[in-house]
Amino acid sequence: MRGKLQCSVILLVVLCLLTSHRNSAENVLMFHMPSFYSHWLIFAEIGQALVDKGHSITVVLPKDLEETRRTERPDFSFESFQDNGTGARINELIEYYLSMAGQASQSVFHTLEAGIDMTGTMTKHCDLLLRDSTLVSRLRAQQYSVAITDPLYPCGALMAAHIDVGLPNIAVMRYDLYFQDVKATGVPLPLSYVASVETDFTDQMTFLQRLQNVGLYSITHVARRWMASSVYDGVAREFLGEGETTLGVMSRTTLWLYQTDLVLDFPRPTMPDMVQVGGLNVREAAPLPEDLEAFMQSSGEDGVAVVSFGTVVQNMSPEQLEVFTTALARLRQKVVWRYVGEKPPGLGNNTKLMKWLPQNDLLGHPKTKVFINHAGYNGVCEALYHGVPMVCLPQFGDHPGNAAQVVARGLGVKLDIGTVTTDQLYQAILRVLYNNSYRETAARLSRLHRDQPQSPMERAVWWIEHVIKHGRLPHLRARAVELPFYQYYLLDVVAFLLAVCTAVLGAVWCSCSFMCRKCCCKSDRKLKSQ
Incomplete structure (x- = not known):
């Protein structure tokens, strides 16, 4: 009897939970x-x-x-x-x-x-x-x-x-x-x-x-x-x-x-x-596929540079490609590059091309040392969350503003993708890699970003x-x-105050002018009588 009662109670609780879930x-x-x-x-x-x-x-x-x-x-x-x-x-x-x-x-x-x-x-x-x-x-x-x-x-x-x-x-x-x-x-x-x-x-x-x-x-x-x-x-x-x-x-x-x-x-x-x-879009990093994890581990103490220009920027001009392939080939670090298209000439042996990246998981990997990107907001947020310094090459939309914020916060540096040279790109990457202030700032801001009562x-x-x-x-x-333009900016109040001030000043002016005229008239009469 007791067993049947317990089963009935359990069934009732489960039913209530399911009903509550369905109603919500x-x-x-x-x-x-x-x-x-x-x-x-x-x-x-x-x-x-x-x-x-x-x-x-x-x-x-x-x-x-x-x-x-x-x-x-x-x-x-x-x-x-x-x-x-x-x-x-x-x-x-x-x-x-x-x-x-x-x-x-x-x-x-x-x-x-x-x-x-x-x-x-x-x-x-x-x-x-x-x-x-x-x-x-x-x-x-x-x-x-x-x-x-x-x-x-x-x-x-x-x-x-x-x-x-x-x-x-x-x-x-x-x-x-x-x-x-x-x-x-x-x-x-x-x-x-x-x-x-x-x-x-x-x-x-x-x-x-x-x-x-x-x-x-x-x-x-x-x-x-x-x-x-x-x-x-x-x-x-x-x-x-x-x-x-x-x-x-x-x-x-x-x-x-x-x-x-x-x-x-x-x-x-x-x-x-x-x-x-x-x-x-940010979350804790998940394990990488075996081949990608092996590539990351093969970087040793030098680590990995992640390169991605988002889902909109698919192709680069031949001149830009030459700048990037040459600069990346000079790095001691391994490079994971999200790239769509034929393999560019001059690609270094340290670079792995991928049509799609598990970007959040790569940025959360301990081997990742720098993120080279177009300053798209999703990627910037993932780098901020995982504490990875950046080299930003903004292109359009909100990219310039995002890159300016990255630089102002000390999270990285900014370059002009239209005029950047191979040496400028290479030196900028080295600066972010070996100047500890960028990584320390990224780690500090990552802790601040994570310290919230709720996730975004x-x-x-x-x-x-x-x-x-x-x-x-x-x-x-x-x-x-709902306010009309003139009320929102208090133009009616300003106009009223100006009118009052004008009226007061006008009254004072008229009073002073009247008194002056009276005084002048009295003086004239005295002079005439003398």
Whole structure:
């Protein structure tokens, strides 16, 4: 009898646990960008962490990416649409833009032409997504609790609003290319010490740098707001209603998860609905494959240099290849280089080429001594976490800002990939390898970065579940978002105070003038009487 009672109690407890787990599981919607694989890696990591917590993840993506992503993430559900080759065309234009970066001035016209082509292609891509009525119906039937989008791809936020205008949206990003987050959050942006991550300025700028910072911000702010409006506002009006704009949709974002970290990034103002989660991709190093581990161990006391230029920068010019192969061949260290393409001439015997790297695991290996990279944020965070000093060769986007932060924090050095010579690259690597200050600083900052009550991923998941549980979070939304321009900058108060001061000064002036005239009149009368 007692045994049956114990079994019944155990069964009841298990049933309660299963029921509780099922009730806490929610449907989460994500949107896959047609380009920038590194952005997908972050979204995939967040999605997997939510799956591990019992939630269901659905990813909306172009049809031609579905099979590959299913293989990568079997725990996810996928909903696809026919983009008619627009996603592939976007990638081609991005590659063209990268190949033109730093080229002679005669390529400016072609770069502008590519930008116009990109605008039209993105508009068509977004229109195809929202126009797929079958997909929209399937998504509406799923009753999602939250959508997770990338502001670099506003189609995701527009589609989420098209599915359900009340669906909470969480934005995950490094920075907002279109500056919509500044308006949407009401966060102040003092350009005196907050530099764009697209420049190599720090928070200690000279007068000329501050002048450049203001000019660059003003021009890019207007240009990119116009770009976002021209690409996406027509789609917003057609599918969400007249009067709707991309900025209006983004302004209703519930939460902004920024890939920033106070150890690496410079301090700047923030708002309650802005959460720092820099380092979402970092984790403890896993064991390497046997052949790669053997190569690492063969380096002896000299160690290994890891070279990677991310998922976007696939190819180098012949001149750049010669610089890198010659400089790396001169090193005593072994080299692991993520390289796609034919084996470059002049490659040293110390260098191992790989099409794909277990980058986090390599950076966490005790034999790794230096990380040579393009200053992409994912790689920089992994190097910071594992305490590996860096040689950065930034190219575009946030790379210059990331490299500037690396240098300012004492984590490494920076070179210009367009003008660097073999000797400059070699000397820079040696400087980072044999100057102990870089490794000591990297180790110290790694300890600081790790010393948090939550890991960045745990913090991100907690906030996402917080939104799932409570819906929109209006108490985190600053009143600044609704204030008109003149109220936000207190222009009405300044005008009133100026009017009062003017009136007071005018009254004093008139009184003084009147008294002076009275005195003068009395004096005149006295003189006449005498």
